[in-house]
Amino acid sequence: MEKIDILVVGPNRPVQMKMLEQTYRLHRYDLASAVEKEAMLREVGADIRAVITSHGAGFEESLMAQLPNLEIVCCSSVGFDTLCVEACRERGIPVTNTPDVLTDDVADMGMMLLLATVRRLLMGVEWINSGDWINKGMMPLNRSLKGKTLGIVGLGRIGKALALRAQASGICISYYGRRPQPDQPYRYYDDLVALARDVDILAPVIPGGPETECLISREVLAALGPEGYFINISRGSVVDEAALVELLEQGKLAGAGLDVFVDEPHVPQALLAMDNLVLQPHCASGTEETRGAMAQLVVDNLAAHFAGQLLLTEIR
DSSP, X not given: OOOOEEEESSOOOHHHHHHHHHHSEEEOGGGOOHHHHXXXXXXXXXXEEXXXXXXXXXXXXXXXXXXXXXXXXXXXXSOOTTBOHXXXXXXXXXXXXXXXXXXXXXXXXXXXXXXXXXXXXXXXXXXXXXXXXXXXXXOOOOOOOTTOEEEEEOXXXXXXXXXXXXXXXXXXXXXXOSSXXXXXXXXXXXXXXXXXXXXXXXXXXXXXXXXXXXXXXXXXXXXHOTTOEEEEOSOGGXXXXXXXXXXXXXXXXXXXXXXXXXXXXXXXXXXXXXXSEEXXXXXXTOSHHHHHHHHHHHHHHHHHHHTTOOOSSBOO
């Protein structure tokens, strides 16, 4: 049977790539130069029936326009703000992502950043490595978690998982969202500034994209105050990064734990000079197990589509 042609805009994990290679004819757009990409599209653009990509690689409308027989786009990430989802919908092309399988790892990263930031883990490491423990004695006291309040912006799957982890450390939970969730025991806010003003730690757990860009504004960050901590495991675009840097520099925030940034992989130089931050290179879901499960969802969604079955994780 003739193999189906698939355009690889963003590669999958090695194990799953081998699965795909055995089943489909893969065209490695991701490995091609600009000139080679143009030639590839002229030669096989009309044959392409599926695209696999990632949040980092994205999928632009201009590329979709060159694939007249495209049937499905499968993305190996939960975020899809770099994909032309609406344009795909207009053409009746389903788009899939990889929710659920990364919930626990991302929530773990959020809790790790929270603990490491508030309890100043890295400062303790440096206190030993620099010899300060010998020369200066005990390092300055840090803050307790018990009795603090965490404000979660977006109480979805990951937000709920983070809340459970935080509660285990004696932290109280409040949340902001489009609407209250009556089945949740946490205090609901419909005013983001008010939430920030009332909590000790603020953590957005929301998707990126135009709707959430700079949702965590200067006003929100200022309301968090000089004893407040900011934790971000969502997208760099959801926060006014310039305002965040400025407030941290001025001592108007106590600290921050950041896994994401606006212009990745470039991190503002000012953040690198601060000792009240814990920074990670956008790796919340970066475990072998989770990335493997995300990659497998791409394989399984493609198989379901070409078998005429319901997709496992179609973006609605």
